[in-house]
Amino acid sequence: xxxxxxxxxxxxxxxxxxxxxxxxxxxxxxxxxxxxxxxxxxxxxxxxxxxxxxxxxxxxxxxxxxxxxxxxxxxxxxxxxxxxxxxxxxxxxxxxxxxxxxxxxxxxxxxxxxxxxxxxxxxxxxxxxxxxxxxxxxxxxxxxxxxxxxxxxxxxxxxxxxxx
Amino acid sequence: xxxxxxxxxxxxxxxxxxxxxxxxxxxxxxxxxxxxxxxxxxxxxxxxxxxxxxxxxxxxxxxxxxxxxxxxxxxxxxxxxxxxxxxxxxxxxxxxxxxxxxxxxxxxxxxxxxxxxxxxxxxxxxxxxxxxxxxxxxxxxxxxxxxxxxxxxxxxxxx
Numbered sequence: 001x002x003x004x005x006x007x008x009x010x011x012x013x014x015x016x017x018x019x020x021x022x023x024x025x026x027x028x029x030x031x032x033x034x035x036x037x038x039x040x041x042x043x044x045x046x047x048x049x050x051x052x053x054x055x056x057x058x059x060x061x062x063x064x065x066x067x068x069x070x071x072x073x074x075x076x077x078x079x080x081x082x083x084x085x086x087x088x089x090x091x092x093x094x095x096x097x098x099x100x101x102x103x104x105x106x107x108x109x110x111x112x113x114x115x116x117x118x119x120x121x122x123x124x125x126x127x128x129x130x131x132x133x134x135x136x137x138x139x140x141x142x143x144x145x146x147x148x149x150x151x152x153x154x155x156x157x158x159x160x161x162x163x164x
Numbered sequence: 165x166x167x168x169x170x171x172x173x174x175x176x177x178x179x180x181x182x183x184x185x186x187x188x189x190x191x192x193x194x195x196x197x198x199x200x201x202x203x204x205x206x207x208x209x210x211x212x213x214x215x216x217x218x219x220x221x222x223x224x225x226x227x228x229x230x231x232x233x234x235x236x237x238x239x240x241x242x243x244x245x246x247x248x249x250x251x252x253x254x255x256x257x258x259x260x261x262x263x264x265x266x267x268x269x270x271x272x273x274x275x276x277x278x279x280x281x282x283x284x285x286x287x288x289x290x291x292x293x294x295x296x297x298x299x300x301x302x303x304x305x306x307x308x309x310x311x312x313x314x315x316x317x318x319x320x321x322x323x
Contacts, residue, residue, distance in 0.1 A: 024314075059229070061248060063280040093230045093246075116234035120321075124235050127307020128276050146277050146306050 024123060025143050030055070030134045031121040037110040038099055043087060046138065051085040052160050053134040057114060057125045058088060060097040064147050065129040069107070071150050075157065076108045082161045083136070089114040091125055135160065193248040194285035196278050203288070204303040205270060211317040214238070222300070223263060227256060227287035228273035232308060236319040238272070243323075246273075247290060248282035256287055257294065265295045272301065274308025 030053075034044040045053070056072060058065035069088075076086045086109040090098035095113040102111060119125035122132065133142035133156060142156050213219045224241040226233050233243045244259055245252030263269070269291060273283040284301050291299045304311045313319055 059275075061229075061246065061282050062276050063282070064276060091229070091231050114231070116231045116321075119231060119235050124309055124313065126232060126236055126309025126313055127274060145310065147280075 023143070025132070025140045028140050030132065030138055030140050033118055033121065035112040035118075037112050038095070038102065039110075041110065043110045043112050045087070045134075048085050048087075048134075049138055050136050051083045052136060052157065053132075054084060054086045054157070055132045055134060056086065056088050057091055057119070057122075057128060057130040059091045059128055060101045061092070062128040066101075068129060068148065068150060071154075073108055075154065079157060079161060080108075082164060084157060084161060085109065087112065089118065091115075091119065091128060133157065133160070193282040194289060196281045196285050198285050199288050199301055203300050205300045206303055207311055207315060207317060210270065210302055211312075211315070214318060220268065222268040222270045225256065225259065225269060225271045225287070226273070227252065227271050227283045228275045228308075230323075232275055234321065234323055236308065236313050236321050238312070239318050239320050241272070244271075244287070246275075246283050247287035252283070253286060253290055256290060260291055260294055260296065263296075266297055268298045268300075269296060270300050270302055272304060272308075274302075274304040274312065276307060278303070278305050 030045060032045050034042065037043050045055075054072065054075070056065075056069075058069065060066075072086050072088075075084060088107055088109060088111040090111060091114045092098045098111070098113070114125070122130075127145060129144075129146070129148065131142075131144045131148060131153065132140050133144075133153070135141040141160065142153070144153055214221070221240065224238055225244040226237050226241045227244050227247040229246050230243065233241075237243070242259065245255040247253050247256050260269075271284060271287045271291070273281050273287075275281060275283065281304075288299060288301055
């Protein structure tokens with residue numbers, strides 16, 4: 001019973017914290033996926049249970065995606081020790097374009113290749129950038145689409161992470 | 165020796181200038197803001213045309229990315245490919261070659277916010293340069309999901 005109450009409180013808090021972020025999918029369990037990253041290492045979403053996951057759908061042709069990615073690089077460095085794990089999902093039709101871009105500036109977190117099937121499991125990736133915050137229990141706590149307010153996203157991340 | 169060095173120097177300057185011109189022409193897509201707003205068609209108006217039995221239906225070309233098209237596209241829309249890159253533009257020109265110049269064409273993308281779309285303007289101007297006289301662009305301010313799918317307008321999925 002106590003666990004149930006705790007889960008309900010966590011869900012309520014997650015929904016409340018999403019603030020002005022898009023509410024679609026928020027409160028749902030994040031669909032699991034398993035893919036090899038660009039370095040060949042397996043990435044399994046449920047392996048990150050217990051951490052706050054920022055799942056970022058992006059593409060090499062997407063201007064706003066490339067504008068926000070350096071901030072994600074910084075966040076992985078600044079908040080990684082507190083439990084943040086960023087995972088990038090390239091929605092390029094051709095993975096080579098994303099790999100070329102990342103060869104010039106390697107990401108400090110795993111990057112996997114996405115496709116329509118993976119997009120559909122997240123309710124459709126029908127515009128980029130699209131970023132989900134997934135709480136340590138695996139539930140979607142935030143959804144940010146398009147020209148996202150990164151200050152708000154960072155504020156939500158800080159609220160959800162344990163204090164240093 | 166001096167003359168040889170001068171020739172090499174001149175060659176390098178010309179090469180760099182040509183590379184810069186070519187690079188900017190290929191790498192920088194035209195901004196969507198360069199499309200005259202008179203040629204926009206709004207999603208609600210376009211959905212009404214598609215839903216009307218009496219209205220003449222245009223040729224619809226999706227000039228964005230395949231992963232987006234596979235997940236959801238407007239019924240009867242053909243996949244032309246991302247006009248912001250050379251292959252997509254070639255594919256669009258190939259399709260356009262089969263159409264009469266006065267064909268009623270609606271192009272759309274919706275990959276990302278309008279002012280960042282790398283495809284619609286290149287597609288629009290390519291069709292104009294080919295002599296098409298009735299080209300309209302579906303105005304998608306945010307993305308195809310928010311401005312079309314979530315509004316309940318018709319979609320299908322598949323390749």
